[in-house]
Amino acid sequence: MRRISSLLVANRGEIAMRIIRACRELGIKVFIAASQADQESLPARLADRVICIGPSHPSQSYLKAETIVMAALGVGAEAIHPGYGFLAEQPDLPELCEQKGLIFVGPKAEQIRQMGDKILARKKAESLGIQVIPGSGLIHNLEEAIGEAEKLGYPVLLKAAAGGGGRGMKIIWRPEDLKILFPEASAEALAAFGDSRLYLERFIPKARHIEVQIIGDKHGNFIHLGERDCSLQRRYQKMLEEAPSYILTSELRKEVCNYALTFARHLKYENAGTVEFIFNPEEKKFYFLEMNTRIQVEHPVTEMITGIDLVKEQIRIASGQPLSFGQPEINFKGHSIECRINAESPSREFSPCPGRIDIWEPPLGDKIRVDTHCYQGYFVPPYYDSLLAKVITWGENRLKAISEMQKALANFLISGVETTIPFYQSLLQNPDYIKGNIYTRWIEDIFLKEFLKNV
């Protein structure tokens, strides 16, 4: 075991703020690697030292594992926290860290690699007796795709083997679609992931997205922190997350959490991770989707209902300490919701709106948490994602948490950039959302059409 006394944050934005906060609470000196555009950002100002690692474009700064490791060595940091996105799920970074004697706050390179290959991950799940959505192996050409789709039964989902976060997925309703979309998807996968390999999965039309937060240490302890329901998505990107899932019975909850734990134990998984499932409410069945080997954007809803600080726990585990709690000590209390406030225009296909923030007045309240790196006068740069803030609320039950969120967003004043707040305000009043009659494509199929009519 090696106590960490200094850490380099290899990320930006709200997650950099989140990591800095955890380090402060643990008494760890914190450095931040910043691109040229982020040198004067709030996390850069709060850190004990900022190291400029390169130009604004992420490919020349935040995605350069070697440069980040050099920066950590140069300032004498003992550990690197990758946050989410950028290098968080690139096995190169933990490998380099190991070579140079640095602690990587995350799982082992091998675990990232195994779960990064989505086909391998599916095979792993099957071998553990966890169902996966019926699907094909790798598909090499159009004829094979048509044959496999026939076997699975339409509709099917065409996915990139190296994909993740829903990017590059296409729904195929009939064989004719494949003729157009197969070459398209293959080219897109190559451009986005440097890997053109594709596979097919049966498409479940009214699915829910349920994921389980797990955490494991170097001493063979594995626990789960319950599930999150992230069924509200647009183009496979999560828009609103809740914990716990309000459609699961306690038996189903136990079932899905056990699947996730089985996975963690089998991998001897170290650090925080999320096992994602598709839930088909008609069959009451879970299908393994993928495992994310990082801290996730939506981790605060789990923290709100368990009272556990996941980022602090990540750092403790990385230094070799055992988990600071056992499964029986995890108590779930109330309900929590997260809305991702982005600098985007909901009425213009959610196109990003970078620019200067003139007014920034986040809501306050004892049931409200706002994770953000923004401030009045901050310039939202065009090089990175458009997340401005995550608003998280807590209530004794789901309806109270929703009501807290409605009030929080009404009290959130931003001007200078367009934001997704109006979209969430409308969503939070929608009767189907309140009743929970939603599914992963509901926003696109139904809600957005109504919302856009009224804009």
Add this chain to the structure above:
Amino acid sequence: MSFFSQDDVLFILKLLDESEFDELQIESKDFKLIAKKKGGNLEVQKTGSPQLAPELPQKIIEDEITTPKFKETSFEVRKEGQISKPLIFDKDLVPIKAPMLGTFYRTPKPGAPPFVEIGSLVKEEDPVCVIEVMKCFNTVRAGVEGEIVQICAEHGQMVEFQQTLFLVKKIFDKKDSPKGSQA
């Protein structure tokens, strides 16, 4: 909220340098800047940094921006442990900046003589140092023709992206020379 970035201070000093006034004083809650002109040279005093850098020739004043003691209330950018960035007032001086983060080496290989020394004359294409990122050595070229007048980074130390490595006194044709600095 008081907030002076390095650029702000540089800008203020430039204003004074170019003005007819001899003295400037700016004060806010946790920041104080006094600058006086003596015999054509600038002299800077700031709270929290009692040691003034010695005056260098060519009217360079090297100074570390003060780290404020009011961490909670101030947004000053901290540059702890960082090699100070020279402030340049002479229009003939051009910095050679690091094109990437990495380890700065003045020599092509261990034991070899440095690429350049103070006083070396360089052409645009001349190598001046190498920056190593994980065993990958990147040659940095002068990019400007002139005389090396200051070496601003330490051999074997990490330099950040865009950190100033050298100052070069530019060589002008006589007719282009703004101040007749070239004999």
